[in-house]
Amino acid sequence: MRWLALAGLSLVALALAVVLGPAHVAFADLGRSPIVRELRIPRALLGFVVGGSLAVSGASLQALMRNPLADPFLLGLSGGAGLGAVAALALHLGGPWAVPLAAFIGALVALALVFRLGLIGGAELDPRVLLLGGVAVGAFAGAVMTAIISVSEAAQLRNAFLWLWGGLSGASWDTLLVLCLYVPVPLLVLVASARPLDVLALGEEPARYLGADVTALKRRVYLAASLLTAAAVAVSGVIGFVGLMVPHLCRGVWGQRHRALLPASFLGGGALLVLADTAARVAVAPRELPVGIVTALIGVPLFALLLRRWTAT
């Protein structure tokens, strides 16, 4: 029943994204319109995959960091990706792939740095050190990024600013194809780690006694979740709150077992981001809001509500 409802919600979100938009397309023409075929459909699907990836990444990182406030950008990836994107914009790198590629490389550099910092105490990845390393790397990248923005021209500044709040306007069948070839690998790694993540919720030593290879698990989950986030941020900028909110909403309905939680988070995150993106396109048409603003506007009150319910129990 709840799976049916979630599937229904996903389909409704996708349908709305195809039907609604700043340009009026008659219902009868939906099948033939190039606007629908070349813009709305790939954008809706891309939004779904990005939202789903962010939510799965967030759910996995919450379990790995043993911190309910963890989200995909906690570990410095947004800083690295932002720096890459802003650098590409400032250098006037051309082509549709310049900014996504630069953002992806920036995220990978941040990922590698934080991972290395996390191993500073030996072979064991320490979540607390990862967290501190993520904050440090993110702050450093943010400083460099702001330095670049502060010496750029006004037009670039606006572009950089908009990119940092996330958007799916770069969507095309090509980006969708690339993303669909990329995300299944980290997604499968995370779903395969679902059961040991359940065990890890008891703590590292109890998890070891229950038979989980915690050392390998932590590395695998950190790398897969971060690679997933790096791809999402590369094609859509920094979209906050999806990775934080959706897992918690799903925990409320599906419980804590990651075998159900991860797929539910994927569908829920996908549906939420597609709905948010539709709102971002329609709200101030013909202009467009960065979708990160919409997710924050929905997410913050929802989060306050969740916190209240949480502290009540």
Added chain:
Amino acid sequence: MDRDLILALRDVSARYPGAARDALTGVSLDVRAGDFLAVLGPNGSGKTTLVRMALGLLVPATGTAEVLGRPAAAWPRRDLARVAGVVSQREENLFPQRVRETVLLGRYPHLSVWGGERAEDHVAVARALERSDATALADRWIWTLSGGEYQRVRLARALAQEPRVLVLDEPTASLDLRHEMELFELVRDLVDAHGLAAVVVTHHVNLAARFADRVLLLDDGRPAASGPPTDVLTRATVERVFAWPVAIEPFDGRPQMIPLRKPLP
């Protein structure tokens, strides 16, 4: 008939990185099927370190630690979790869970990566709940449990692993008299009725003396004495290790300790 040797430590020593001295020195230990072994000692005497080493989380600096004849640290954790079920000193449940779900985590070492839980897993969970007298708690949220109930649930989770040895690290640290006694009776019963081996780490000298077949008394990482309770828990040994005057009286054929008054200077 010689019973299976499950855990074996031979003259092990351990040192944590950066520590000035050894956490364990020259400790040996045999645990066979059907044994109830108590590990006693003051705070910081190396009891938990001993458990970590016996179960492969810590590699001995010298000596050997073996499980079923194979070096403990060389076991894949998953395989080892089918031999040894542990109730560790601490755990924190990050997210809310029901009792049945948390006991089901004990089936983890028996499940494949992609497959779901099978009927036999649910049977094992039901049996484990039954044996630890926790069946009535199955649908409760774990945060609603009392300390004694929670320990029984954790024991059920360890039993759901279907292990050959149970290792309990200070299982009754915060329990009242009845729950404490119930837990020890339960473990004694599991050993007698099902041929499990049990290693219970505790600082309750009297409970160890009442329930265990053998006692290992640790003092500052060294074995102070080891053997049947009557041999180990003599007045001289207990006073030396715990640094407090005591009287030892026999009760039910087992030594029981009564701490004496000693006004502080």
